[in-house]
Amino acid sequence: MSEAYKNIEQGRFSLRDAEVITEAKLLEQTPTLNWESSDANRATRQAALAVGEDASAASFLVARARVVEKMIVAKNPTVKPTALRFTPPVWINAALVGIAFILGLLTDQFASESSRINLLSLPFFGVLLWNILVYVMLLISSIRHKTSRDFLGLRSALGILEKALTIKQVRLTKSITTLLQPFVLHYAARAFHLAALFFVLGMICSVLLRGVGTAYTVGWESTWFANSPDIVYQIIALTYGIFTNFLGPMPNILDVANMRFDRLSVNAVDVSAGLWLMRMIFMLAVFVAVPRLLLALKHTLQINALKKNFPLDLSERYYADILRTWRSEAMTLDLLVSDRSDNPQNIESIYRFAEELGFNLSEVKTHHWNPDTDEMPLTLEAQGQSQQVWVLMNATTTPENEVQGVALEQIKAKLGSTPLVILVDMSSYMARFGDFSDRIDTRKELWKNFSESLGLPVVFYHCGIRPDQQTCDELKLATQQAH
Known part of the structure; x- marks a missing residue:
């Protein structure tokens, strides 16, 4: 996201535009509607194409609000959007x-x-x-x-x-x-x-x-x-x-x-x-x-x-997420896939998480990585323009500072200020020890301590399960911490 949109706190709109934007916000925040994060990101992309790259935040949000209303009505035929009027009778x-x-x-x-x-x-x-x-x-x-x-x-x-x-x-x-x-x-x-x-x-x-x-x-x-x-x-x-x-x-x-x-x-x-x-x-x-x-x-x-x-408070999380998604069209996400996490189902799950967070999937790149080599993959080094890097690990692997720790330290040094987040897949470990909650908690604690020693945020997810809101929120928070 450019600085102009990273630091924006308040936008100015006409009264009717503010009403239209608020109508869309209330619709999206209605829990009973058939509306998912991927739908919201799709609406963002359509509005971005409609207004162009040089559009202001105000014109983009108005265009997106109209797209959102049409999409929600199409997915929920029984819904009748409330026509807001801020002017008292x-x-x-x-x-x-x-x-x-x-x-x-x-x-x-x-x-x-x-x-x-x-x-x-x-x-x-x-x-x-x-x-x-x-x-x-x-x-x-x-x-x-x-x-x-x-x-x-x-x-x-x-x-x-x-x-x-x-x-x-x-x-x-x-x-x-x-x-x-x-x-x-x-x-x-x-x-x-x-x-x-x-x-x-x-x-x-x-x-x-x-x-x-x-x-x-x-x-x-x-x-x-x-x-x-x-x-x-x-x-x-x-x-x-x-x-x-x-x-x-x-x-x-x-x-x-x-x-x-x-x-x-x-x-x-x-x-x-x-x-x-x-x-x-x-x-x-x-x-x-x-x-x-x-x-x-x-x-x-x-x-x-x-x-x-x-005035609309664009620092509010609802608007901040939308603007971040809008400008993330130009952002790239690189996935470092370790040997134990290298399977199509896991990659597909991570792509779904990336989509939920608003990334353009065509800008998500996968790099296979062996921690034992202590080197950054050549494909990632050649690209050299990563906006975020997610390291995919498997909970069945016991993290060791002498192996994964050294490798991650070298990658972290080469990436510089690029956010680096560790994602640990718990699905295989839970399939094996699902009846022992204490062992699962111990394994999570082990990975947390390992990540903290490296100064990196860690997020636990479950391969093959539909992206949930809690994990998406943790990913957003981890990315902010990584910054």
Whole structure:
């Protein structure tokens, strides 16, 4: 594999391409399907031929995903691939916004009694304080770790709902939770910002519509501050006066004291609410509507950016194996076959293992080798371009440092950095001593100690048995260790 693909960790794809690739991944990882490693490698080779040698990882993975889907459907006629859509259903956000708008309309009903507007109205102050608190939390969380940026867990709650409705199946939702996390949380954040915006718009619309046919009067009443007009004056001046001076002069402390509703009724004086309503609307616009609109726009831009450049973690084993197989088309595998392992059945088994690991079988070369000669086969020396070398040994042979050890040391020195792995066939030994598990364990331990003394990885396999996933995984691991 070239360095460009050996070190690749993350790829960028369009949203639709990411959906197609993930569909194929979920299909391949479905345990009940008729799908084997050789099928996966065949799909890789077909896609490689389709996109050409100079293709990017993104175009190759998309092409392979389409090939995989066709092959799986052909082998499993009853299978209907799930069409993934990472974008949450529109109705979720629309419903949230609609409910918020209706609640905003109703809030004015609770905030004003009949045609009176209380300047110390809890709903009005509550909306302002809540939004200011949210902005403070967002500011604090922006400098913290990303996992701490979800205020009160609201985004995660909506995100779980959107993911579940997007994927429609619990198993699939669990499988791609990490993949969808940043994308869906942007949708959830935007939905909450729009909900807050439309809640305030509902409040504003209610006030404006009711003001057409209702003569509002304004004042204040409070259990705690009834005898403290100075405190009420400070609250009103702080809330309504700092940003709305351009709308008109604020009342002084005596005017505020006389605006208490019980005094207004005694004096038979009504204070018009028009100017105060404008102040309330302006404050709601400045502290809620505009910031929430800007935050919603920010997340919209982030969503659009993700749709064009959706991240996939290509360091994940699934993608790493596929990319390794793709680039291994140019790799060669050489088999050193010792005298005790030289039989057609054994060679065929090793070829099947090579195919499972993604090697092009036309690039697998066999070399007969006699450890007693202490020399590398001339065919291997003449080739001199090995990417990997597997040494095939038989468990019936007792490894000796003076014989096999010396021979392997010389081969290891000549190969240099080329990975060298010892494969020990256990089939003959188990056929002879299958009833003595302790002897089998002892023989394996003997080969392990021998390999460790040479600094080489060892893998045990069974000639004539269909390649199993465990042995394939051990071979992959051994190759990585050999590197």
